[in-house]
Amino acid sequence: MTLIPISDMITRVTSNVPIYSNQWFGGGNGNDWTAYLGFLSMIFFVFILFYGQKLQTRMMMRDVESSLFKLKFIKEEGRKMAIETLKEVGKSTVDIAPRVDRCLDYFTISPQSMDPAGIVAKLDHILDVRDQRIKDDVKLIAPQCEGAQLNNMENTLEAAMALNYIYKIVRHFYIQGKKTMSLYIIMQLQMILPLVMKEAEAYSAALKAFSLGQPIGDSVGPLIASRLMLGQEVRKVPKDCVSATVPFEGRTAIVMKAEGPGGNCGKPGDAIETIIEEHEGKIAMLIMIDAGLKLEGEDVGEVSEGIGSAIGGPGVDAYKIEEKLVKYKIPINAVIIKEDIGDAVSPMRKEIHEAADKAIERVRELVVERTKEGDTLIIFGVGNSIGIGQ
């Protein structure tokens, strides 16, 4: 194989070579063709050497951009759905869109933690104020909204707020990456994007469920509690919770849940505190039933049990419960129903509904094995009571 000198090759490339020249395509001399390919490969190599990273950044940015468009679509659909539902349910005669847009931009500043003593009470207060503020706004936007529907609309608005926030954060990092053309900003964003998209899609599914008042995956705790308290006298417990005293395997079970059927998680911390104090700490066991995030590979609706307060959120309720448990030395058990983040906030799946029976059986075994006849125990079905009555 004879290689043509580079200078000669450049002369040939720059000279006016006809497009169907045999030399170009190797028809006349195969060696020329090989040399040109080598030359092109060299140019390609030099290009990749200097512009490889930029090319990679651009490809990643295109990836992020496509997800950002999808996020924008989801966010806008969420906003539209929230406005339409609030209009339909609240029967408002004025244009509610500007007010809804104002709500979508709400933020919550967490309390200062330089001196952490007393931070739980501060956080609790801020969350209460936030909750009340959103409820007041829903009342202003949809004056005819009351009771369960008010809670559902509040949840709908919160889901739309979450989507709006996710979109803004992703857009912020995308624009920042585009401005600086920094591979590392874009790379970080691209790496977490599948998880962010999964969460956004889950919130999008949640919006529909909240607006219609359908039970979601997270409602499995209240569903189990409702099944246990069915037919018993129910009373309200602060805050936004209900309880019923149920005879259970020769023991007295105080079954509790957030008040339904409106979208409401209640304040399990306050409710359990109240019941424990009412019984002067004479509680043999606390069993918390909640939906738990499953790991990949685990089945949806799998039931498992453990120790500790099975409750999500910012930790205020878990703190209050643990304080009381320590004070009266009450053992705590948890039963969880495994599900995905998407399943937790979208309409309840059949597998999760059916897992309720398995979970009740597990609670029964736990009570029989770990408490004595005549004991009093608390069973709390943690989660959003949307679409679950009592």
Place this chain on the structure above:
Amino acid sequence: MTQNQTTTNANKISNYLMFIVIIVMGLAIVALFSAVYAYTVENMVYEAGFMAIIGIFGLALSAVVLYQNSKRSAALKIEPPKVMTYIECKNCNTKTSREFQRGDFVFKELDACPKCPEQKQMITGVYKEIKEKEKTYTV
């Protein structure tokens, strides 16, 4: 509700892509014609082969981009899942189901059972059924 519509920006992107795809497709077709011309009239086998490869590659690329774009448009649709309400009569154990209606909730008492008028029916479940199997990884 206009759930199945894409946003304006998303449409802009697909229009831009469409424009590029049409150009690439046009060039690919020209390349294929040139290949046929080069082979039949000029009798240049190598050139014809080269142009045919370019043409086929261009057409394949356009098809792939169009397919990906249509998949992306399909992904930009929010399909609300079909949620069913399951109703039971505790007396005669009759079980019925219907599509969810606003106002339904679990343990809501409904009208009397058609079989036993003294007993009210109750909603015992509100859930969706996912038909397609999730991809499993055996490890």
